[in-house]
Amino acid sequence: MNLFNIALMAMLLVLGACKSSKSLEKSEPSKPVTTADTQNFLQKVSDNNVQSVKFITSKIKFQVQVGAQDLTLTGNLKMKRDDVIRLQLMAFGFVEAGRLEFTKDYVLIMDRINKQYLKVPYNQLDFLRTSGLNFYSLQALFWNELFQPGKMRLTDEAMNEYETSVGDGDVVISLEHDKMSYKWLAGSSKAEIKMANILYKDKLRGNTQLNWDYNNFKPLGSKQFPTDNAITFTTSSGKEIKLNMKLNYIGNESDWETRTEVSGKYKQVKVDDILRRFMAL
Known part of the structure; x- marks a missing residue:
């Protein structure tokens, strides 16, 4: 498979969505939480952010x-x-084959x-x-x-x-807006986010979703940070892609250029060329 297509898939996984939100839906409880409890819990989730960390790097x-x-x-x-998120894909372990930069x-x-590239503002990518x-x-x-x-x-x-609802030791955090549904699954005790799910509902073309699972939390400063990321993406036509991304370590190297010169x-x-290649996989 062409390495350009691999880079493309990784980008679409990050930008897209998936239909495997079933695990979240199955565990979603029916017991709502009071407004005061909701605010307290959301604050706990927010407090878990590694705000003091400026850089995160890893193989x-x-x-x-x-x-x-x-x-x-x-x-x-x-x-x-x-400022920036950069993913570099390597061939043979030492040759950079593709780069994704947000x-x-x-x-x-x-x-x-x-020797090809795509550089576009966010408003040219439909799902975003x-x-x-x-x-x-x-x-x-x-x-x-x-x-x-x-x-x-x-x-x-x-x-x-x-809104939040609780049950089975987890809390589902929900936000609805027009055709969009955003949900997060967090542990009720540590308030660590275990899953994020984004659903775009379209009755005519079909639903598009993103499901992002977080596992294997390790220390980062005084907080915990996930080192295993399981991302599943499915287009409205039903084509499914899965990406597992494992961090070998969590570093904070800062001696690198934050912008790539092409x-x-x-x-x-063009974006259309990218999509044609993707649908041909």
């Missing part, structure tokens, strides 16, 4: 599954809070093997535009945090819009 292992195809790659994850202004995908997701929403998913769609920060006022030797491609 990572990817496993990508598309239908019967199963591929494992290594790579690097580099993040700077409120900044506050654009998404960049580079296919270093075929319709779902209200922006860089800060994506950052929250990578950093294991709650978020308010379209906003930079989760404010005390915004917390009033969330060489003039690279050819720019």
Whole structure:
């Protein structure tokens, strides 16, 4: 499978959605929580954020599954809070084959093997535009945090819009807006986010969802941070992709350039070209 397509799938997994929210729906309790308890619990979840950490870096292992195809790659994850998220995919363990870079202004995908790239603002990617997701929403998913769609920060006022229900030792945090449904599953004792689910409901074209599971929490400063991420994506047509991303360690290296300069030797491609390649997989 072309490494450019692997990079594409990883990007779509981050930007997209999936239909495997069943595990969340099955465990969703029916007992609502009072407003005061909701605010107290949401504050506990917010307090688990690693706000004091500016950089997170790690060697990572990817496993990508598309239908019967199963591929494992290594790579690097580099993040700077409120600035950039970068994923580098490696071939043979030492040659960079693809790069995905999310900044506050654009998404960049580079296919270093075929010397091609895509660089677009968020409003040119359909799911992000319709779902209200922006860089800060994506950052929250990578950093294991709650978020308010379209906003930079989760404010005390915004917390009033969330609902919670409790049961089986977990709390489901819910937010509904037009065709969008956002849910998080958090442990009732430690208030750590175990799962995030984003659903875009379209009666004509079909639903699109993102399911992101967090596991194997390890110390990061005075907090805990997940090192295993299981992401499942399904298009409205039913094509499903799974991505497992494991962090080998949690570092805070800061000596790296936060923006990628694209060489003039690279050819720019369009979003439609990307989607055609994806649907051909």
